Amino acid sequence: MGPKARGSAAWVAVLVVGASCLPPTQADEAIAFEPPMPAPAPVIQGPAPEGAGESAVVLVVLDGVRWQDVFVAANAPHLHAVMGSRGAAIGAPGMGPVMSASGPAFVSLPGYSEIFTGRRAHGCADNDCAPARAPTIFDEASDHGRRPGDVAVFASWERIDRAASSMPGSFVLSTGRSSIWRGEELREDADTAEWLDRGAHADPAPGYGDFRPDRFTAGLALRYLETRHPRLTFIGLGESDEYGHRGDYAAYLASLRAADGTIGELFDTLDRMGERGARTTVIISADHGRGRDWRHHGREFPESARTWLVAAGWGVPARGLLRSARGHRLSDIAPTMRELLELPADAASTSGMPLDELFTPDAPVVARVSPSGDRF
16 A cells, blocks of 8 residues: 555656756746737637537546646646647746645645535545545536436546545446446447456556556546547546655656646547537646645645646637636636536535636736747
8 A cells, every 4th residue: 555545645746858857846937938929719619509519528637746847847748739729727837826725635635525526625634535425526417417427437546436426326437446336337338348447457556556557547538438428527647646656756757748648639539529529628637736845745735735727628718828816726626617517506605616717718818838949
Protein backbone atom coordinates (compact mmCIF):
# COMPACT_ATOMS: atom_id res chain seq x y z
CA MET A 1 0.00 0.00 0.00
CA GLY A 2 1.48 3.32 -1.09
CA PRO A 3 1.58 6.66 0.72
CA LYS A 4 -1.60 7.86 -0.95
CA ALA A 5 -3.52 4.83 0.19
CA ARG A 6 -2.53 5.65 3.75
CA GLY A 7 -4.14 9.07 3.52
CA SER A 8 -1.27 11.31 2.41
CA ALA A 9 -0.03 12.29 -1.04
CA ALA A 10 3.26 13.30 -2.56
CA TRP A 11 3.92 14.66 -6.02
CA VAL A 12 6.83 15.65 -8.19
CA ALA A 13 6.71 18.11 -11.06
CA VAL A 14 9.12 19.68 -13.52
CA LEU A 15 9.46 22.54 -15.97
CA VAL A 16 11.04 21.64 -19.28
CA VAL A 17 12.54 24.27 -21.59
CA GLY A 18 13.96 22.67 -24.69
CA ALA A 19 16.16 19.82 -23.59
CA SER A 20 16.89 21.19 -20.13
CA CYS A 21 14.94 21.37 -16.86
CA LEU A 22 14.46 24.32 -14.56
CA PRO A 23 14.36 23.44 -10.87
CA PRO A 24 10.66 23.22 -9.90
CA THR A 25 11.13 25.87 -7.21
CA GLN A 26 12.21 28.34 -9.93
CA ALA A 27 9.22 27.72 -12.18
CA ASP A 28 6.75 30.17 -10.65
CA GLU A 29 7.80 33.18 -12.73
CA ALA A 30 9.08 31.38 -15.82
CA ILE A 31 5.94 31.62 -17.96
CA ALA A 32 6.32 33.61 -21.16
CA PHE A 33 3.42 35.70 -22.46
CA GLU A 34 2.87 37.69 -25.61
CA PRO A 35 0.16 40.22 -26.57
CA PRO A 36 -3.32 38.90 -27.37
CA MET A 37 -3.71 37.43 -30.82
CA PRO A 38 -6.95 37.23 -32.81
CA ALA A 39 -8.76 34.13 -31.63
CA PRO A 40 -9.70 31.53 -34.24
CA ALA A 41 -13.36 30.68 -34.52
CA PRO A 42 -14.41 28.41 -31.65
CA VAL A 43 -15.06 24.80 -32.45
CA ILE A 44 -18.55 25.17 -30.97
CA GLN A 45 -20.17 28.31 -29.67
CA GLY A 46 -23.67 29.38 -28.74
CA PRO A 47 -26.89 27.53 -27.90
CA ALA A 48 -27.91 24.33 -29.61
CA PRO A 49 -30.37 24.55 -32.50
CA GLU A 50 -33.85 23.49 -31.47
CA GLY A 51 -34.22 19.72 -31.66
CA ALA A 52 -30.59 19.22 -32.78
CA GLY A 53 -29.70 16.97 -29.83
CA GLU A 54 -28.52 17.33 -26.28
CA SER A 55 -25.21 18.60 -24.99
CA ALA A 56 -22.66 16.42 -23.20
CA VAL A 57 -19.70 16.91 -20.86
CA VAL A 58 -16.38 15.12 -20.42
CA LEU A 59 -14.51 15.92 -17.19
CA VAL A 60 -10.82 14.96 -17.01
CA VAL A 61 -8.79 15.26 -13.79
CA LEU A 62 -5.00 14.92 -13.82
CA ASP A 63 -4.30 14.02 -10.22
CA GLY A 64 -2.17 16.68 -8.53
CA VAL A 65 -0.67 18.24 -11.67
CA ARG A 66 0.40 21.73 -10.66
CA TRP A 67 -0.31 24.97 -12.53
CA GLN A 68 3.36 25.54 -13.39
CA ASP A 69 3.40 22.37 -15.47
CA VAL A 70 0.19 23.27 -17.26
CA PHE A 71 1.05 26.85 -18.20
CA VAL A 72 4.83 26.63 -18.53
CA ALA A 73 6.15 23.14 -19.21
CA ALA A 74 6.71 21.89 -22.74
CA ASN A 75 5.51 18.42 -21.75
CA ALA A 76 1.85 19.01 -22.61
CA PRO A 77 1.58 20.06 -26.28
CA HIS A 78 -2.01 18.84 -26.65
CA LEU A 79 -3.14 20.70 -23.55
CA HIS A 80 -1.37 23.84 -24.78
CA ALA A 81 -3.06 23.46 -28.16
CA VAL A 82 -6.46 23.03 -26.51
CA MET A 83 -6.16 26.22 -24.45
CA GLY A 84 -4.53 28.10 -27.32
CA SER A 85 -6.74 27.30 -30.30
CA ARG A 86 -9.82 25.44 -29.08
CA GLY A 87 -10.71 26.82 -25.65
CA ALA A 88 -9.83 28.87 -22.60
CA ALA A 89 -7.97 28.51 -19.32
CA ILE A 90 -8.42 29.78 -15.76
CA GLY A 91 -5.68 29.97 -13.14
CA ALA A 92 -2.66 31.17 -15.11
CA PRO A 93 -0.19 33.46 -13.32
CA GLY A 94 -0.79 37.18 -13.77
CA MET A 95 -4.48 36.66 -14.61
CA GLY A 96 -6.07 37.95 -11.42
CA PRO A 97 -7.39 35.86 -8.53
CA VAL A 98 -6.42 32.21 -8.77
CA MET A 99 -8.32 28.92 -8.66
CA SER A 100 -7.92 26.79 -5.53
CA ALA A 101 -9.03 23.72 -3.67
CA SER A 102 -10.99 24.71 -0.55
CA GLY A 103 -9.07 22.43 1.80
CA PRO A 104 -7.97 22.69 4.51
CA ALA A 105 -6.46 19.30 3.60
CA PHE A 106 -5.11 19.58 0.06
CA VAL A 107 -5.09 15.90 -0.76
CA SER A 108 -6.92 13.85 -3.33
CA LEU A 109 -10.17 12.50 -1.92
CA PRO A 110 -11.32 15.86 -0.45
CA GLY A 111 -10.45 17.46 -3.80
CA TYR A 112 -12.50 14.95 -5.78
CA SER A 113 -15.39 15.30 -3.35
CA GLU A 114 -15.37 19.07 -3.87
CA ILE A 115 -15.24 18.69 -7.66
CA PHE A 116 -18.04 16.12 -7.76
CA THR A 117 -20.47 17.81 -5.36
CA GLY A 118 -19.77 21.51 -5.85
CA ARG A 119 -19.39 21.86 -2.08
CA ARG A 120 -16.45 21.99 0.30
CA ALA A 121 -15.61 18.50 1.50
CA HIS A 122 -16.85 18.79 5.08
CA GLY A 123 -15.93 15.72 7.10
CA CYS A 124 -13.37 14.58 4.53
CA ALA A 125 -9.81 15.52 5.49
CA ASP A 126 -7.72 12.66 4.07
CA ASN A 127 -7.77 9.79 1.59
CA ASP A 128 -9.60 7.49 4.00
CA CYS A 129 -12.91 9.39 3.92
CA ALA A 130 -16.20 7.57 4.22
CA PRO A 131 -18.28 7.24 1.02
CA ALA A 132 -20.11 10.34 -0.19
CA ARG A 133 -23.30 11.31 1.64
CA ALA A 134 -24.46 14.22 -0.51
CA PRO A 135 -25.58 13.60 -4.12
CA THR A 136 -22.84 14.16 -6.69
CA ILE A 137 -23.01 15.55 -10.20
CA PHE A 138 -23.01 11.93 -11.42
CA ASP A 139 -25.98 11.05 -9.23
CA GLU A 140 -27.87 14.10 -10.48
CA ALA A 141 -27.08 13.45 -14.14
CA SER A 142 -28.05 9.81 -13.72
CA ASP A 143 -31.41 10.82 -12.21
CA HIS A 144 -32.08 12.92 -15.30
CA GLY A 145 -30.58 10.42 -17.76
CA ARG A 146 -32.55 9.36 -20.78
CA ARG A 147 -31.02 5.91 -21.20
CA PRO A 148 -28.89 3.33 -19.34
CA GLY A 149 -25.21 4.07 -19.39
CA ASP A 150 -25.73 7.82 -19.83
CA VAL A 151 -23.27 8.57 -17.00
CA ALA A 152 -19.87 6.88 -16.79
CA VAL A 153 -16.94 7.23 -14.36
CA PHE A 154 -13.49 5.81 -15.16
CA ALA A 155 -10.45 6.25 -12.92
CA SER A 156 -7.09 4.63 -12.30
CA TRP A 157 -7.22 5.19 -8.53
CA GLU A 158 -9.78 2.79 -7.08
CA ARG A 159 -10.69 4.98 -4.13
CA ILE A 160 -12.40 7.59 -6.32
CA ASP A 161 -15.53 5.44 -6.09
CA ARG A 162 -15.95 6.73 -2.51
CA ALA A 163 -16.36 10.30 -3.74
CA ALA A 164 -18.30 9.49 -6.91
CA SER A 165 -21.75 8.69 -5.56
CA SER A 166 -24.04 8.66 -2.57
CA MET A 167 -26.07 5.99 -4.41
CA PRO A 168 -23.54 3.36 -5.55
CA GLY A 169 -24.63 1.43 -8.62
CA SER A 170 -26.80 4.14 -10.13
CA PHE A 171 -24.45 4.66 -13.11
CA VAL A 172 -21.55 3.00 -14.92
CA LEU A 173 -18.29 3.06 -12.95
CA SER A 174 -14.91 1.39 -13.28
CA THR A 175 -12.26 2.60 -10.82
CA GLY A 176 -9.05 0.74 -10.24
CA ARG A 177 -8.79 -2.82 -11.46
CA SER A 178 -11.88 -4.28 -9.83
CA SER A 179 -14.42 -1.69 -8.66
CA ILE A 180 -17.26 -1.94 -11.20
CA TRP A 181 -20.87 -0.78 -11.20
CA ARG A 182 -23.32 -1.74 -13.96
CA GLY A 183 -20.72 -3.90 -15.63
CA GLU A 184 -23.20 -5.17 -18.19
CA GLU A 185 -23.06 -1.78 -19.87
CA LEU A 186 -19.29 -2.19 -20.28
CA ARG A 187 -19.66 -5.57 -21.99
CA GLU A 188 -22.08 -4.66 -24.76
CA ASP A 189 -19.11 -3.82 -26.99
CA ALA A 190 -16.35 -6.41 -27.37
CA ASP A 191 -13.50 -3.88 -27.51
CA THR A 192 -14.76 -2.10 -24.40
CA ALA A 193 -14.96 -5.42 -22.59
CA GLU A 194 -11.41 -6.25 -23.69
CA TRP A 195 -10.06 -2.99 -22.25
CA LEU A 196 -11.89 -3.73 -19.00
CA ASP A 197 -10.47 -7.24 -18.77
CA ARG A 198 -6.93 -6.20 -19.68
CA GLY A 199 -7.01 -3.54 -16.98
CA ALA A 200 -8.35 -6.00 -14.43
CA HIS A 201 -5.40 -8.34 -14.96
CA ALA A 202 -2.69 -5.69 -15.30
CA ASP A 203 0.07 -5.26 -12.76
CA PRO A 204 -0.84 -2.21 -10.61
CA ALA A 205 2.59 -0.60 -11.12
CA PRO A 206 3.34 2.24 -10.78
CA GLY A 207 0.56 2.12 -8.20
CA TYR A 208 -0.24 -0.36 -5.45
CA GLY A 209 -3.12 -2.57 -4.45
CA ASP A 210 -6.02 -2.17 -6.86
CA PHE A 211 -4.56 0.70 -8.91
CA ARG A 212 -5.07 0.36 -12.68
CA PRO A 213 -2.39 1.87 -14.98
CA ASP A 214 -3.55 4.94 -16.87
CA ARG A 215 -3.30 3.40 -20.34
CA PHE A 216 -6.06 0.94 -19.51
CA THR A 217 -8.25 3.58 -17.89
CA ALA A 218 -7.83 5.83 -20.91
CA GLY A 219 -8.44 3.08 -23.46
CA LEU A 220 -11.58 1.90 -21.65
CA ALA A 221 -12.98 5.41 -21.21
CA LEU A 222 -12.38 6.55 -24.79
CA ARG A 223 -13.81 3.38 -26.30
CA TYR A 224 -16.94 3.64 -24.13
CA LEU A 225 -17.30 7.32 -25.01
CA GLU A 226 -17.11 6.66 -28.74
CA THR A 227 -19.45 3.67 -28.79
CA ARG A 228 -22.02 4.62 -26.16
CA HIS A 229 -22.04 8.45 -26.27
CA PRO A 230 -22.73 9.02 -22.55
CA ARG A 231 -23.96 12.45 -21.60
CA LEU A 232 -21.49 12.80 -18.71
CA THR A 233 -18.08 11.08 -18.65
CA PHE A 234 -15.33 11.32 -16.04
CA ILE A 235 -11.74 10.26 -16.73
CA GLY A 236 -9.33 10.27 -13.78
CA LEU A 237 -5.63 9.65 -14.51
CA GLY A 238 -3.29 9.06 -11.59
CA GLU A 239 0.14 7.73 -12.58
CA SER A 240 1.85 11.08 -12.04
CA ASP A 241 0.94 10.90 -8.37
CA GLU A 242 2.32 7.40 -8.06
CA TYR A 243 5.65 8.38 -9.60
CA GLY A 244 5.67 11.46 -7.40
CA HIS A 245 5.41 9.24 -4.33
CA ARG A 246 8.43 7.34 -5.62
CA GLY A 247 10.37 10.55 -6.29
CA ASP A 248 10.95 9.42 -9.90
CA TYR A 249 11.45 12.63 -11.85
CA ALA A 250 11.86 11.12 -15.32
CA ALA A 251 8.89 8.78 -14.94
CA TYR A 252 6.73 11.67 -13.75
CA LEU A 253 7.56 13.53 -16.97
CA ALA A 254 6.72 10.44 -19.03
CA SER A 255 3.39 9.99 -17.27
CA LEU A 256 2.50 13.65 -17.80
CA ARG A 257 3.35 13.28 -21.48
CA ALA A 258 1.16 10.17 -21.69
CA ALA A 259 -1.77 11.95 -20.01
CA ASP A 260 -1.36 14.77 -22.50
CA GLY A 261 -1.51 12.20 -25.28
CA THR A 262 -4.82 10.96 -23.86
CA ILE A 263 -6.17 14.51 -24.08
CA GLY A 264 -5.19 14.58 -27.75
CA GLU A 265 -6.91 11.22 -28.29
CA LEU A 266 -10.00 12.51 -26.50
CA PHE A 267 -10.41 15.38 -28.94
CA ASP A 268 -9.72 13.08 -31.88
CA THR A 269 -12.48 10.81 -30.57
CA LEU A 270 -14.93 13.69 -30.25
CA ASP A 271 -14.07 14.84 -33.78
CA ARG A 272 -15.09 11.39 -35.05
CA MET A 273 -18.38 11.45 -33.14
CA GLY A 274 -20.13 13.93 -35.41
CA GLU A 275 -22.97 15.91 -33.86
CA ARG A 276 -22.54 14.32 -30.43
CA GLY A 277 -18.86 15.14 -30.32
CA ALA A 278 -19.45 18.68 -31.57
CA ARG A 279 -21.96 19.28 -28.79
CA THR A 280 -19.59 18.11 -26.05
CA THR A 281 -17.79 20.41 -23.60
CA VAL A 282 -14.47 19.17 -22.20
CA ILE A 283 -13.30 20.38 -18.77
CA ILE A 284 -9.78 19.49 -17.57
CA SER A 285 -8.50 20.24 -14.06
CA ALA A 286 -6.60 18.88 -11.04
CA ASP A 287 -7.70 17.88 -7.55
CA HIS A 288 -4.98 19.88 -5.73
CA GLY A 289 -1.70 21.66 -6.39
CA ARG A 290 1.88 21.31 -5.21
CA GLY A 291 4.00 22.65 -2.38
CA ARG A 292 7.06 24.78 -3.09
CA ASP A 293 9.26 21.76 -2.46
CA TRP A 294 7.52 20.26 -5.55
CA ARG A 295 7.13 16.83 -3.95
CA HIS A 296 4.51 17.33 -1.23
CA HIS A 297 1.10 18.84 -0.71
CA GLY A 298 -1.52 18.99 2.00
CA ARG A 299 -2.44 20.96 5.08
CA GLU A 300 1.23 21.73 5.84
CA PHE A 301 1.69 23.26 2.36
CA PRO A 302 -1.01 25.95 1.91
CA GLU A 303 0.39 26.94 -1.49
CA SER A 304 -0.67 23.48 -2.71
CA ALA A 305 -4.25 24.71 -2.67
CA ARG A 306 -3.72 26.35 -6.05
CA THR A 307 -5.16 24.56 -9.08
CA TRP A 308 -6.19 25.39 -12.66
CA LEU A 309 -8.82 24.62 -15.29
CA VAL A 310 -8.91 24.33 -19.07
CA ALA A 311 -12.16 24.04 -21.04
CA ALA A 312 -12.97 23.65 -24.73
CA GLY A 313 -15.74 22.51 -27.02
CA TRP A 314 -19.43 23.30 -26.99
CA GLY A 315 -20.11 26.87 -25.86
CA VAL A 316 -16.48 27.74 -25.06
CA PRO A 317 -14.99 30.42 -27.35
CA ALA A 318 -11.30 29.91 -28.09
CA ARG A 319 -9.62 32.74 -26.18
CA GLY A 320 -6.59 31.29 -24.38
CA LEU A 321 -5.72 32.56 -20.90
CA LEU A 322 -8.54 34.43 -19.17
CA ARG A 323 -8.27 37.13 -16.55
CA SER A 324 -10.56 36.24 -13.63
CA ALA A 325 -12.51 38.92 -11.82
CA ARG A 326 -12.94 36.70 -8.75
CA GLY A 327 -11.23 33.78 -7.12
CA HIS A 328 -12.46 30.34 -8.08
CA ARG A 329 -12.71 27.04 -6.24
CA LEU A 330 -12.91 23.43 -7.28
CA SER A 331 -16.49 23.68 -6.04
CA ASP A 332 -17.24 25.84 -9.12
CA ILE A 333 -16.82 22.87 -11.47
CA ALA A 334 -20.01 20.98 -10.56
CA PRO A 335 -22.27 24.08 -10.92
CA THR A 336 -20.70 24.69 -14.33
CA MET A 337 -21.50 21.14 -15.41
CA ARG A 338 -25.04 21.48 -14.06
CA GLU A 339 -25.60 24.47 -16.33
CA LEU A 340 -24.13 22.67 -19.34
CA LEU A 341 -26.30 19.60 -18.70
CA GLU A 342 -29.38 21.70 -17.82
CA LEU A 343 -29.65 20.17 -14.36
CA PRO A 344 -31.23 21.96 -11.37
CA ALA A 345 -28.89 24.28 -9.49
CA ASP A 346 -27.70 23.42 -5.97
CA ALA A 347 -29.49 25.78 -3.56
CA ALA A 348 -27.05 25.18 -0.69
CA SER A 349 -25.34 28.34 0.52
CA THR A 350 -21.99 26.51 0.57
CA SER A 351 -22.10 25.54 -3.10
CA GLY A 352 -19.83 26.99 -5.75
CA MET A 353 -20.71 29.29 -8.63
CA PRO A 354 -20.67 28.49 -12.37
CA LEU A 355 -17.58 29.54 -14.31
CA ASP A 356 -19.55 31.84 -16.58
CA GLU A 357 -16.51 33.64 -18.01
CA LEU A 358 -15.66 30.47 -19.94
CA PHE A 359 -18.77 30.99 -22.04
CA THR A 360 -18.77 34.80 -22.36
CA PRO A 361 -17.24 35.91 -25.69
CA ASP A 362 -16.21 39.34 -24.37
CA ALA A 363 -14.48 38.11 -21.18
CA PRO A 364 -11.08 39.84 -20.90
CA VAL A 365 -8.13 38.05 -22.47
CA VAL A 366 -4.70 39.27 -21.41
CA ALA A 367 -2.36 36.75 -23.01
CA ARG A 368 -2.11 33.52 -24.87
CA VAL A 369 0.21 30.61 -24.36
CA SER A 370 2.46 30.61 -27.39
CA PRO A 371 5.70 28.86 -28.40
CA SER A 372 8.90 30.87 -28.30
CA GLY A 373 11.45 28.49 -29.71
CA ASP A 374 11.20 25.49 -27.42
CA ARG A 375 9.75 27.55 -24.61
CA PHE A 376 6.12 28.12 -23.68
